Amino acid sequence: MASSLTLRLTSKAIPWACTSHTTRITDTMIGERNFHIFYQLLLGADLQLLKSLKLFRNVEKYELLRNTTAMEEDRANFHYTKRSLDVLGLSCDEINSIFRVIAVVLKLGNFIFVPVTNIDGTEGCQISNVYEVQETAQLLNLEAQILINCLTRANSTSSTQEDVGCEMDARQAASYRNTLCRTLYSRLFTWLVNKINETLKSTQREKNLALLDFYGFEVLEHNSFEQFAINYSAEKTHQNFVFNVLRAEQELYLREGLEWSRIDYFDNESICELIDKPSYGILSLINEPHLNSNEALLLRIQQCCAGHPNFMTSGSNSMCFQIRHFANVVNYSVHRFLEKNSDMLPKYISAAFYQSKLSLVQSLFPEGNPRRQASKKPTTLSSNIRTQLQTLLAIVKHRRAHYVFCIKPNECKQSHQFDLALVQHQVRYMSLMPLVHLCRTGHCYHLPHVKFFQRYKLLNSLTWPHFHGGSQVEGIALIIRNLPLPSAEFTLGTKNVFVRSPRTVYELEQFRRLRISELAVLIQKMFRMYHARKRYRRMRHSQMVISSAWRTWRECRFGIPFTGRRHLWSLYRVAREEYRTLKYKRQVKWAVDVIARYYHQWKIRQYLLTIPLRLPPNTLSPLSSEWPAAPTFLMDASRLLRTIYHRWKCYIYRNSFDQTARNRMREKVTASIIFKDRKACYARSVAHPFVGDYVRLRHNQQWKKVCAETNDQYVVFADIINKIARSSGKFVPILLVLSTSSLLLLDQRTLQIKYRVPASEIYRMSLSPYLDDIAVFHVKASEFGRKKGDFVFQTGHVIEIVTKMFLVIQNATGKPPEIHISTEFEANFGQQTVIFSFKYGGMSDLAQGPPKVTRKANRMEIIV
Numbered sequence: 001m002a003s004s005l006t007l008r009l010t011s012k013a014i015p016w017a018c019t020s021h022t023t024r025i026t027d028t029m030i031g032e033r034n035f036h037i038f039y040q041l042l043l044g045a046d047l048q049l050l051k052s053l054k055l056f057r058n059v060e061k062y063e064l065l066r067n068t069t070a071m072e073e074d075r076a077n078f079h080y081t082k083r084s085l086d087v088l089g090l091s092c093d094e095i096n097s098i099f100r101v102i103a104v105v106l107k108l109g110n111f112i113f114v115p116v117t118n119i120d121g122t123e124g125c126q127i128s129n130v131y132e133v134q135e136t137a138q139l140l141n142l143e144a145q146i147l148i149n150c151l152t153r154a155n156s157t158s159s160t161q162e163d164v165g166c167e168m169d170a171r172q173a174a175s176y177r178n179t180l181c182r183t184l185y186s187r188l189f190t191w192l193v194n195k196i197n198e199t200l201k202s203t204q205r206e207k208n209l210a211l212l213d214f215y216g217f218e219v220l221e222h223n224s225f226e227q228f229a230i231n232y233s234a235e236k237t238h239q240n241f242v243f244n245v246l247r248a249e250q251e252l253y254l255r256e257g258l259e260w261s262r263i264d265y266f267d268n269e270s271i272c273e274l275i276d277k278p279s280y281g282i283l284s285l286i287n288e289p290h291l292n293s294n295e296a297l298l299l300r301i302q303q304c305c306a307g308h309p310n311f312m313t314s315g316s317n318s319m320c321f322q323i324r325h326f327a328n329v330v331n332y333s334v335h336r337f338l339e340k341n342s343d344m345l346p347k348y349i350s351a352a353f354y355q356s357k358l359s360l361v362q363s364l365f366p367e368g369n370p371r372r373q374a375s376k377k378p379t380t381l382s383s384n385i386r387t388q389l390q391t392l393l394a395i396v397k398h399r400r401a402h403y404v405f406c407i408k409p410n411e412c413k414q415s416h417q418f419d420l421a422l423v424q425h426q427v428r429y430m431s432l433m434p435l436v437h438l439c440r441t442g443h444c445y446h447l448p449h450v451k452f453f454q455r456y457k458l459l460n461s462l463t464w465p466h467f468h469g470g471s472q473v474e475g476i477a478l479i480i481r482n483l484p485l486p487s488a489e490f491t492l493g494t495k496n497v498f499v500r501s502p503r504t505v506y507e508l509e510q511f512r513r514l515r516i517s518e519l520a521v522l523i524q525k526m527f528r529m530y531h532a533r534k535r536y537r538r539m540r541h542s543q544m545v546i547s548s549a550w551r552t553w554r555e556c557r558f559g560i561p562f563t564g565r566r567h568l569w570s571l572y573r574v575a576r577e578e579y580r581t582l583k584y585k586r587q588v589k590w591a592v593d594v595i596a597r598y599y600h601q602w603k604i605r606q607y608l609l610t611i612p613l614r615l616p617p618n619t620l621s622p623l624s625s626e627w628p629a630a631p632t633f634l635m636d637a638s639r640l641l642r643t644i645y646h647r648w649k650c651y652i653y654r655n656s657f658d659q660t661a662r663n664r665m666r667e668k669v670t671a672s673i674i675f676k677d678r679k680a681c682y683a684r685s686v687a688h689p690f691v692g693d694y695v696r697l698r699h700n701q702q703w704k705k706v707c708a709e710t711n712d713q714y715v716v717f718a719d720i721i722n723k724i725a726r727s728s729g730k731f732v733p734i735l736l737v738l739s740t741s742s743l744l745l746l747d748q749r750t751l752q753i754k755y756r757v758p759a760s761e762i763y764r765m766s767l768s769p770y771l772d773d774i775a776v777f778h779v780k781a782s783e784f785g786r787k788k789g790d791f792v793f794q795t796g797h798v799i800e801i802v803t804k805m806f807l808v809i810q811n812a813t814g815k816p817p818e819i820h821i822s823t824e825f826e827a828n829f830g831q832q833t834v835i836f837s838f839k840y841g842g843m844s845d846l847a848q849g850p851p852k853v854t855r856k857a858n859r860m861e862i863i864v
Helices: 019-024 036-044 047-052 073-087 092-108 130-140 144-152 170-200 225-255 269-276 282-286 294-305 337-341 347-354 359-364 381-397 420-429 432-441 449-459 472-481 502-557 562-614 632-655 659-675 701-710 783-788 798-813
Strands: 002-007 113-117 123-127 209-214 311-313 320-324 329-333 445-448 490-492 496-499 715-724 731-739 742-746 753-758 762-767 774-779 791-794 818-821 824-829 832-839 852-856 859-863
Touching (some): 019 170, 036 073, 036 092, 073 092, 092 170, 113 170, 123 130, 123 144, 144 170, 144 347, 170 359, 209 381, 225 269, 225 381, 225 432, 269 282, 282 294, 282 381, 294 320, 294 337, 337 381, 347 359, 420 432, 445 449, 449 472, 449 502, 562 632, 659 798, 701 742, 701 753, 762 798, 774 798, 791 798
Parallel strands (some): 762 818, 832 859
Antiparallel strands (some): 113 123, 311 320, 320 329, 445 496, 715 791, 731 742, 742 753, 762 774, 774 791, 824 832, 852 859
C-alpha cells in the first residue's frame, strides 16, 4: 500500500512493500509501464553486466515488458540507482545479487508451459524453452531440474526426474509462475527497505525523521482488488488526518477553555467500519474460509452490507458492488477477488528456492528452511494489509506528523493543463477548506505551561534565571506582557499557551536566539576572566619559584670565605632573633586586621541576610516607609539600599497596573492636582476608586438605542444625581450621563433626553472649598447658553464627575477648562446673573447633612 523509509529511527522500521501493486508485474494495464528498474537494467547496464545476467538489451524479448516502451532517460537513471545503492552502504556482492534476482523475474516471465497428456490420461505440462530454465538456474545457483520440478509438479523439491509429486496442468503452472514473479519482486523490495533502514539506524538516542508515502485515491475504468486495497489505505489515512488535525485540535481548544466555534467537517469513520469492521466488514468477509467463488463472495457482501448508507449494489453489472468513499463513488468488480487475496506461494516452491546457493535468495524464502518449524496457516493479502496499516498508523499516532497533500492538475499527466473542476473536487474531498478555516481562526502553535516558561523565561529579567514572583502562569503573563508583540496573539489555556500566527512564533524564536547570543557572550566573558586570572596566578607563582631558586644559587656561587664565617654566624643569630620578633609583631597586627575585616564582613552579611526577615508584612506598599535599623558603619549603605528598595517597590507597583488601572490612576492624579488642599471633601474620595458607570447604563437596551442616535456610545460617567432648581433651589433627581463628547441629562425612568450639552460648550466649573458636594457647570453664551444658562448639581461623587468632565473637555478642545474654587462666584441663569454664596455652619463631619440652598433675588445662599 505504501512505502516508508525511516531516517535514523531507533526502533525497527515497518517496511511497506507495494503489495497491492505487485500484480503490475504480470498484469500490466494498457498505457502503463512495468516497474522502472526493469527498463533501467536492460538499457543502462553495460554489456559485461548484461552478459553475466543472461539478458538482452531488447525490451520486446521479455513477456513481462511486452507492449510497453522504454525511454532514453532509463539509461541515465540506472547509473543513479546503482550509485544510490552504493552510497547506502550495500556491498558489490549485494548489489550484484539484487540485479540477479531482477533478471530472474524477467526470465521467469518467459517460461512457456506446454500441456501434455500422460499415459494414464491425466493432464500435465512441460517447459518448452529449456534454455531459459538453464540460464535462470545458473543465476539462482540452483539445479535446473529442481526449478523444473517445483514449477511443473506439486509438492516437489527434489532434483530427480522421477515422478515426484502430482503433475500440474499448464494453466495452474503459469499461475504459480506469475505468483512466483510477484513474490520475488515484493520480497526483494521489502528486503531492500529493511536493509536501508538498518544502514541508517543510529545506536544513539536522538531525534529521528520518518518518511511515509501513501498512494492517493484511485478510480479506474475497471476497479478490482488492487484499487480496493489502495482506496482502503486512503480512507484510513484520511481518517487519521481528520482525527489528528481537525477533531483533536478542536477538542484541545474546548478542553483548554478557549472561545471556539466548532468547524464542521466530513468524518469517514462509517466508511472505514464498512470495510474493516470485525466479522461483518468487507475485509473480514473476503477471508471467510467457506467462500469458494466470486459469486458467493458478492452475495455474502450484499447480505452483510445491505442497508449501509455508503454501500450500493451495481444495477448494470451483477458481479460488481459500489462504495461511497470520501472522495467519490467507486464501482468494484469481484472478479478474481478471492484469487488475488490468497495470492500465496506454495511452501514446496519456497523450499526449492531455499536450496539456492545465493544468500540473498535464501533470505527471501526463510519459510523454505527444512529446519524451521512449521508455522501457522499463512495469512491472506487483505489481512496483511489491514495488520500492517494498523501497525503503521499506531506508530504515526505517537509521532508528530506533518501532512503533505498532492493535487493532480489533470488526469492526463500532462504539463501546462489545469482542470479546475478536478482540482476543486480534490480540495473538497481532502477537507482542505475546513483545514484552512481551522488555521485561520485557530492557533498554529501551543506548548504546555511548564515547557513554554522554561523555553522563554530568559526573555524577561524578572523570570531569568529564577522566578520567585508567583506561579508559572503569572510568570508567563509577565513574559508575554513585556514582549514587543501584540498580547492578542497569545492565549492562556488551563494547561497550554496558544500562539495564533506563525509570524509571532518566528519573532518569538528570533528574540530567544538574540537573548541566547547575549547570554553566550556573558558566559564567554566570565570564562575568559577566570582563565586570565588563573594564568596570572600561575605565572606569579612561577616567578616566585624562579626568584627563590636564583637567590639560592647566587649565595652558593658567591659565598663568604671560611675565616669570617664564625663572626658572621653570631651576627646572623642576633639578626635572626630580631627578625623573628618583628615578624611575630607583623603577624599579630595582620591577624588583628584579618579578624576585624572578617568581623565587619560578617556583620555586613548578617545585616543583608536579615533585612528580608525584619521587614514588615506590608513592606511592598510604596507608601510604607519602615526600614530596619543598621549598624553605624553601614548607615550610608543602608540609606542607599533603602532608596533602591523603594524604587523597586514603585517599579513593581507600576508593573502590576493594566491599561484600565493606569487610566484610573491618571484620573486620580488629575483629581489630586485639581482638589488637593483646595476642596475639603477631596480627602474622603482618595480611598474610593472611580467607578464611572454606577447604574450599569452600558448594558441597558434602551440606552443603546438612544446613544446610537446621538453618537454617545462611550460612557465615562453615569449616575442619578440632584439637579438644583434655578428658581427655588430644590433638589430634583435626574440621570446624568457624561460621554466622551457631551454631557446629557435624562429622565431616570424613560431615559428621554432633557438636555444635551457638547463638551466644548462647557468652559468653567465652579465649586466651594467646603463639604457641600455642589458643582456649577458654566456653559458658553451660545444660543443654548442664553436659553438655559449654567447647571448646578449636587452629588456624592462631585470629585469624580468634575475630574472626568475636566479630562473630557481637555480631550475634546485640546486645552483644560477653568476650575474655580471660591466661597462666592457668579452663575448665569438664562438672561439673569446669580451670585452663589457658601457659608460654613460649623457642624462636624459626622453630623454633616445635605446643604441648605436658599434663593433670594439675585443671590443663592448655600449653608454647609
